[in-house]
Amino acid sequence: GGMGGGHAMSPEEAQQMFGQFFGGADPFAGMGGGMGNMGGQDGTSSFSFATGGPGGGFQSFGGPSMSGGMPGMGGVGGGGMDPISMMMGQMGGTGGPMGGMMGPMGQMGGPSQAAEPPQFDAIPTGTLVSLQNLKSAPERNGDRGVIRQYISSTKRYMIQIEDSQDTMSVKALNLLQHVGVRIHNIASQTELNGKSGTIMAWSDANQRYNIYVKALAKVISLKVDNCILDKGTVVQIVGTSRDELNGKWGTITEWIRDGDKYNVQLSASQIIRVKMDALRV
Structure with a gap:
C-alpha cells in the first residue's frame, strides 16, 4: 500500500506477525533451533525462525522424523511447500504477481463473460494483503485477507478477511501487499543477493520492508532499493x-x-x- 503514518513494525513484531499466520505459533518451533538474532550491515537486520535440528542446517517442517513439526509442510531447503505458500493456499488461492489460481471463493458460476480490458493501476484479484493505517476501524489494522474485487468507481477493494466471512471495502492506501521480491545489491552479505522472499511488513519509521526469505527461514529488514519486485x-x-x-x-x-x-x-x-x-x- 501507500505511505502512511501507521505504526512502524520492527523485525520482532514481524516475527510475531509471521507466527500469527499459523494460529499464533511459530511453525519452526520444535525443530531444535532457537531464535538466532543477527545484525547486518548495509541496513540489513534479520532473525531466524529456528535454524535447524540436531544435525545442523535447515530441517524440513514436519514429517515422521520431526517431533513438534507441522505435518504436511515441505522442507526449507528442498522442494516442499514453504510456509508463505501454505498460508496463501489456506486463503483460497492467490493471483497477480504471486501466481496461482483463484480458490473456491474466487470461482464464479454461470456462462463465461467477455474479458475486461486490463487495469494497470489496480491490484489483482486474489492478492494476499494486510490492513494498515485504518482510522475508522483501528482494531482491524494487521488483519489479513485476499482481494476479491476492485471497484473502479470508488477506487476501493473488497477484501475477504482471513478465517471469517467478513468483507471490507478498503482504499489502496490501507493495504500492504504480501508480494514476492528478489534480494539485490547487499554488499556486506553477498550470500543474500539473488535469494527470493515475500514482503511481510513495512516500517514507516525507517522506510524498510521486512522480508521472509524462504531459503533461510528467516525475516530480514531491507531498504526498498535492495528488493527487486516481481x-x-x-x-x-x-x-x-x-x-x-x-x-x-x-x-x-x-x-x-x-x-x-x-x-x-x-x-x-x-x-x-x-x-x-x-x-x-
Missing part, C-alpha cells in the same frame, strides 16, 4: 520530482539493472521509468 506487481509512485506522477498506481513490466529502475505501465498507452526507491506496495 514483474506484474502493482505499485504506487511516491516521492518523485514530478508531482503529477506521485500517488499514481501502475504495473511493473520490467526491472532495469542499469540505474536500478523499473518500467511501470500506468495505462494501455503510457509506460514510465521510475527509480526503485520511488515505488511502494
Whole structure:
C-alpha cells in the first residue's frame, strides 16, 4: 500500500506477525533451533525462525522424523511447500504477481463473460494483503485477507478477511501487499543477493520492508532499493520530482539493472521509468 503514518513494525513484531499466520505459533518451533538474532550491515537486520535440528542446517517442517513439526509442510531447503505458500493456499488461492489460481471463493458460476480490458493501476484479484493505517476501524489494522474485487468507481477493494466471512471495502492506501521480491545489491552479505522472499511488513519509521526469505527461514529488514519486485506487481509512485506522477498506481513490466529502475505501465498507452526507491506496495 501507500505511505502512511501507521505504526512502524520492527523485525520482532514481524516475527510475531509471521507466527500469527499459523494460529499464533511459530511453525519452526520444535525443530531444535532457537531464535538466532543477527545484525547486518548495509541496513540489513534479520532473525531466524529456528535454524535447524540436531544435525545442523535447515530441517524440513514436519514429517515422521520431526517431533513438534507441522505435518504436511515441505522442507526449507528442498522442494516442499514453504510456509508463505501454505498460508496463501489456506486463503483460497492467490493471483497477480504471486501466481496461482483463484480458490473456491474466487470461482464464479454461470456462462463465461467477455474479458475486461486490463487495469494497470489496480491490484489483482486474489492478492494476499494486510490492513494498515485504518482510522475508522483501528482494531482491524494487521488483519489479513485476499482481494476479491476492485471497484473502479470508488477506487476501493473488497477484501475477504482471513478465517471469517467478513468483507471490507478498503482504499489502496490501507493495504500492504504480501508480494514476492528478489534480494539485490547487499554488499556486506553477498550470500543474500539473488535469494527470493515475500514482503511481510513495512516500517514507516525507517522506510524498510521486512522480508521472509524462504531459503533461510528467516525475516530480514531491507531498504526498498535492495528488493527487486516481481514483474506484474502493482505499485504506487511516491516521492518523485514530478508531482503529477506521485500517488499514481501502475504495473511493473520490467526491472532495469542499469540505474536500478523499473518500467511501470500506468495505462494501455503510457509506460514510465521510475527509480526503485520511488515505488511502494
